[in-house]
Amino acid sequence: MHISLTETAAALKAVQRIVITAHVNPDGDAIGSSLGLMHALKALGKEVQVFIDDDIPAAFSVLPGYELIGKPAEGQSIPADLLVAVDVSLDRIGKVAEAVKAPTLNIDHHITNDDQADKLYLDGTAAATAEIIYQLIEELDVPCTQDMAMCLYTGIALDTGWFRFSNTKPRTMQVAAALLSCGAQPHVISEALEQRPLSEVQSLAFALQKIEILADGKVAGICLDNADLQEHEAPEGLIGMVRVIEGVDIAFTLKEKEPGLCRVSLRSKGIDVTKIALQFGGGGHVRAAGCSIEKNCAEARNDLIKAILQVVEAES
Ligand code: 5GP
Ligand code: MN
Ligand code: MN
Structure with a gap:
């Protein structure tokens, strides 16, 4: 009530x-x-x-x-x-x-x-x-x-x-x-x-190598699978680095925190990203949302990108 x-x-x-x-x-x-x-x-x-x-x-x-x-x-x-x-x-x-x-x-x-x-x-x-x-x-x-x-x-x-x-x-x-x-x-x-530990700051270099650009540059993201995260700490605020890329509307990160369990963060400069997060049982705000996907990194990545591209298509 x-x-x-x-x-x-x-x-x-x-x-x-x-x-x-x-x-x-x-x-x-x-x-x-x-x-x-x-x-x-x-x-x-x-x-x-x-x-x-x-x-x-x-x-x-x-x-x-x-x-x-x-x-x-x-x-x-x-x-x-x-x-x-x-x-x-x-x-x-x-x-x-x-x-x-x-x-x-x-x-x-x-x-x-x-x-x-x-x-x-x-x-x-x-x-x-x-x-x-x-x-x-x-x-x-x-x-x-x-x-x-x-x-x-x-x-x-x-x-x-x-x-x-x-x-x-x-x-x-x-x-x-x-x-x-x-x-x-x-x-x-x-x-x-x-403040961040040195190791976490250095792990940024690894993570940034993994940026993927999709939908003619409107979408960008980074996926880190469980093996990546065993070796490198997940850098805090990583999505902020993806969000600032010129021309990008939707930024995402996908981190396989445990084998078969991925945490997703979404940010946008216009498109309502709750439309994507809600499809996976998550939520948030128009320009910042998140969800979890209980699949391995590769499968979760496929599902997520499909959902993002559908929303981008519908908006354009
Ligand atoms: P972040 O990407 O910083 O984890 O989350 C961005 C926004 O989405 C925050 O407002 C957060 O509360 C919301 N959010 C993130 N993950 C989830 C989720 O799994 N479920 C719901 N309902 N909201 C989420
Ligand atoms: Mn919160
Ligand atoms: Mn809040």
Whole structure:
């Protein structure tokens, strides 16, 4: 059921024990929104825990509260009055779904949200879920602290590609400015999050050799099979390098993380890439989407390229 921001605030005020979760394979928005909301609810006197069913990259230790994020154990039962899922639909929270048997409140900005939670606040115009959480904190009438600001600024900065993507709106900048006034430190965040191990930077050279150009240059992508990934780390932000190629509208990466399981990222400068991701049970935004394909690299590549070319054809 869709609810308003005021109703979202009321739903949070009405309960005491709250578990916050976000999507597996968590990004800056998932982690920043979870921790930002945690700090705000703690300020309201709530008992709050954050559980994410994945490892949290160490670079995010720059965010206050990082060490408090738990990962549910097999068969664990976590008591709560409310489960709050941020930056995600309930189908991508992994084991947290079984571990927390409580009513669900979902706060999200993905237009592909599946609307399966008991209550859903969805704002597809928000650049990041963290932008919504800032507005929610205002609605809750909690003073914004530096801890909240560091977390929420990170969510917005990463989902907008450091304020470069088309989702960057006047409101995005206004919220970011407010977060700076509350003590967010952009240089501390960017220095921590842009750091990479030498081996990962060097693996870029390997991966970039594998760029494939399709559809008269409108589509470009990189496929890394499991053997490639055994030898070379998957470079973070690889898709950004493909996206900037002149003339490319759709960029993709396909990484065979485990034999027979591929993770796909899609970016576009115009075409709606959710049309491709949804065909494989994924989702996302018009210009940034993703999915998993349970096939080996060669088979998944064939299916993906077929789907991309169909969408490109239909648009031209
Ligand atoms: P990324 O390529 O950075 O992993 O994801 C791009 C966008 O697509 C993000 O907003 C992310 O949440 C969404 N996305 C990526 N993979 C999936 C998926 O498997 N399912 C859904 N529903 N969304 C996804
Ligand atoms: Mn996310
Ligand atoms: Mn997001």
